[in-house]
Amino acid sequence: MNIKTIIMAIVLPLSFQGFAQLKAVDYKDGQQVLSGFGIKPKSELKDKPGVLVLPAWFGVDEHSKESAEKLAELGYYSFVADIYGKDNRPKNSSEAGKNAGYYKKNVAEYQKRIQLALDQLIKLGANPDKIVVMGYCFGGTGAIEAARANLKVQGVVSFHGGLGKDVTRATEKITTKILVLHGADDPFVPKEEVDSFQAEMRSSGADWQMVYYANAVHAFTHKDAGSDNSKGAAYNELADKRSWIAFKDFLKEVL
Incomplete structure (x- = not known):
């Protein structure tokens, strides 16, 4: 048996088992080419939920x-x-700070880019009625946005994300x-920002939860x-593990 045959003997069974792999996906916002990564589950859940x-x-x-x-x-x-x-x-x-700052200031453009990515998730095979948006840091801000x-998603999750909103924006x-x-x-994320966010959540009538992790600072999952x-x-290993468990519980609840 030559080396090629040995490799094929290993690889083919793996592919038949349906091992999921990330694949680069190019899409566009006008003339701007965007390049994300999509992945299908090895064994999909009922109703084909997506994140x-x-x-x-x-x-x-x-x-x-x-x-x-994961x-x-x-x-x-x-x-x-x-x-x-x-x-x-x-x-x-x-x-990175300049790029992120632009979208934090121009939230409508951030929200549009999120919607375009949601469209790609649906094209991948996810049920459009069973989707959650999650994000880290700047991405956590995006999840709140x-x-x-009110993008058509069942839930959003922010991991150590910014929570602020321009005071001139109306609370919907x-x-x-x-x-x-x-x-x-x-x-x-200073106390004033947290307090303003929580006041916004109450005013908006949102169904919201906020979990604090002791001894954890920004980027605790990185x-x-x-x-x-x-x-x-x-990085905070305990906060990382605890927050992922909370995230999984949330997915089970809303999807």
Whole structure:
């Protein structure tokens, strides 16, 4: 038996078992080419639910892709959104901050890019009536914006995301269920912002939950964030594990 035959003997059974793989998907916003990643579940759940993953401020990254793969393992269709564009990926923190800041200020454009990604998730095979949007940091802000825009999703989940909203924006009724998973010591989301967000949730009539994780700061799910809380952003293994469990429970409830 030659080496090619041996490789085929290994690979073919894996493919027949339906192992899910992320696939790059190009789509457009006008002339801007966007490039996300879609993945189908190995064994889909009843009603074909889907989850849209919104990455942190550097855009599509390994963390967001790993989350999509984990969701596929659980039976969900998943798609990692590209908010910035194929040729607009930030090269450093300065560019990432500039890109994220633009969409935080121009929320209608952020919401549009989220909707375009939702369209791709549905094209992938997800049931349009069974979708949740989740996001990390900047993506967590996007998840909240999806709820504020009342996009057609059953729920949104923010992992250590920004919660602020321009005071000149009206507070609309929110029909989407909301889960916020928040570091109790996150210095990038001050108490005033949290208080304003909670007041907004009450005024909007939203069905919302907010869970705090002790000793956790910003980016507590990102393993590449280091372990020094004094920097304001750091990985926290316990908060990471607890928040993922809360997220899975939320998915079961709303989907």
